[in-house]
Amino acid sequence: MDQQQLIIQMIIAEWQKQNARVDKLLETLSDDQWAADTAPKRNSGLYLIGHLAAVSDGMLPLLGFGPKLYPALESIFLTSPDKSGLAQTSLSALKTYWSAINAALTKHMAAMTPADWLTRHTAVSEADFAKEPHRNKLNIVINRTNHQSYHLGQLVYLK
Amino acid sequence: MDQQQLIIQMIIAEWQKQNARVDKLLETLSDDQWAADTAPKRNSGLYLIGHLAAVSDGMLPLLGFGPKLYPALESIFLTSPDKSGLAQTSLSALKTYWSAINAALTKHMAAMTPADWLTRHTAVSEADFAKEPHRNKLNIVINRTNHQSYHLGQLVYLK
Numbered sequence: 001m002d003q004q005q006l007i008i009q010m011i012i013a014e015w016q017k018q019n020a021r022v023d024k025l026l027e028t029l030s031d032d033q034w035a036a037d038t039a040p041k042r043n044s045g046l047y048l049i050g051h052l053a054a055v056s057d058g059m060l061p062l063l064g065f066g067p068k069l070y071p072a073l074e075s076i077f078l079t080s081p082d083k084s085g086l087a088q089t090s091l092s093a094l095k096t097y098w099s100a101i102n103a104a105l106t107k108h109m110a111a112m113t114p115a116d117w118l119t120r121h122t123a124v125s126e127a128d129f130a131k132e133p134h135r136n137k138l139n140i141v142i143n144r145t146n147h148q149s150y151h152l153g154q155l156v157y158l159k
Numbered sequence: 160m161d162q163q164q165l166i167i168q169m170i171i172a173e174w175q176k177q178n179a180r181v182d183k184l185l186e187t188l189s190d191d192q193w194a195a196d197t198a199p200k201r202n203s204g205l206y207l208i209g210h211l212a213a214v215s216d217g218m219l220p221l222l223g224f225g226p227k228l229y230p231a232l233e234s235i236f237l238t239s240p241d242k243s244g245l246a247q248t249s250l251s252a253l254k255t256y257w258s259a260i261n262a263a264l265t266k267h268m269a270a271m272t273p274a275d276w277l278t279r280h281t282a283v284s285e286a287d288f289a290k291e292p293h294r295n296k297l298n299i300v301i302n303r304t305n306h307q308s309y310h311l312g313q314l315v316y317l318k
Contacts (some may be wrong), residue, residue, distance in 0.1 A: 001279055004163045010298050011170075014305060039198035039316050118162055139169050142301075147174060149305040153312030156196050 004114050008138060012109060015141050018148040022052060025155055026095055027042055034091050038157045047082035047159045048151050050089055053098045054078045056105060059144060062121045063137050065108040070097050112137075161280060163273050167297065174300050178261055180209060181314070185254055188317055193250050197316045202298045204317045206241035207310050209248055211312060213237045215264060221280045222296045224267040229256050250310040271296075 001009075026049070034045040043051075054073035060066050068074075076086045117138040120129035129135055160168075185208070193204040200208070213232035219225050227233075235245045247286040279288035288294055 003273075004166065006277070006292060007163065007166050007170075007297065010293050010301060011166075013293070014301050039201075042198075042316060112164075112312040117166070121314055133165060134169050134172070138166065142169055142173050146177065149308035150312035153309035153318065154316070157201060157313070 002114075004008055008117055011088075011138060011141055015145045015148075016106075018145050018152060021152055022049070022098070022155070024073070025112055025152075025158070026098065029158055031091050032157045036158060038154045043082045045156065046091060046094065047077065048078035048155055049091075049094050049098065052148060052151055053094060053101055055147060056101045056143060057097070059105060059140060060101070060108075062123055063105075063108065063139050064119075064122055065104065069104060073097065083113060108140075131135065160275075167244055167276055169217075170297060170300055174304045174307075175265075177304050177311060180311055181208070181257070181307065184311075184314055184317070185257065190250050192317045195317060197313045202241045202313065204314060205250060205253065206236065207246070207314055208250075208253050208257065209236035211307060212238060212253060212260055213309055214303060214306060215260045216256070218264060219260070219267075221282055222264075222301050223265065223278075223281055224263065226262055227265060232256065270302075 005112070034049065037044050038048065050073060053070070054077040055070045057070050057073055058078075061070055073089075075085075076089065080086055118133070118136045120126065120135060121137050122138050124132070124135040188204070193208065196203050197207065209232060212229070214238040216227045216229050216232055217237075219227055230284075235243075235248065239245055277292070277295045279285065279294060280296050282289070283294040285303050
């Protein structure tokens with residue numbers, strides 16, 4: 001393996017590690033724990049897992065892997081805050097979405113070459129990308145991994 | 160810039176971004192806010208900023224940059240939990256430590272070549288590293304960036 005491939009694998013491994021930590025919480029916390037707020041007046045576990053699923057779903061088009069699997073998540077978990085009065089999504093539905101989104105991401109990521117990872121993500125124009133080559137697909141993974149870690153720090157407060 | 164350099168810069172940029180977010184909280188939250196717990200019965204802001212400083216200080220020897228600047232932080236903020244009864248460290252002292260540690264890390268990181276980043280970190284043996292080349296210095300940065308994001312998710316609850 002060359003060095004560039006090694007670094008890309010390290011980045012993907014960190015993404016998978018944070019996903020596995022979310023999976024572990026999904027397996028071990030009760031429905032009541034997920035329904036609770038992570039701290040007084042803060043986002044609930046249900047909102048945060050929906051939020052993480054919505055963000056990961058958005059990676060599919062951003063990385064050029066295809067359309068979102070569950071576009072309805074966006075209005076509930078991205079553009080609206082928790083307790084917005086939008087229809088409740090059950091934990092069991094969110095678990096299904098989360099697994100399906102991650103399975104799709106994992107499948108597509110495995111087929112990427114090192115060169116593919118450094119192509120532009122779909123939210124940046126070709127002109128901007130020519131000036132800012134760091135706005136590539138791999139950087140989306142770096143950024144989203146940290147986003148997931150950020151909310152994991154809050155989700156552990158459900159324990 | 161070659162592709163490997165670009166990827167390394169992306170990783171370092173994410174590290175700097177999370178540091179800047181901590182800096183922003185240090186500038187904007189009051190001493191009382193920092194002294195509070197991030198949630199009922201959870202770590203205080205003071206403990207978490209001490210913890211982050213201690214972890215970053217530990218990166219100096221791990222990355223081969225030299226000894227820790229503040230080795231006394233370890234027993235207070237790494238091997239002991241919050242409210243352990245160990246001597247209190249003031250917020251102003253922690254701010255000084257945090258800045259000095261990050262200045263040292265930034266200086267040394269800027270002098271690293273791409274090849275340097277892929278050498279082993281000092282906590283892995285040469286024999287193990289030969290089998291597991293991902294246990295390199297760059298991976299320490301990836302991992303510590305996510306660790307910082309995790310605790311940032313908790314620190315924002317001080318707001």
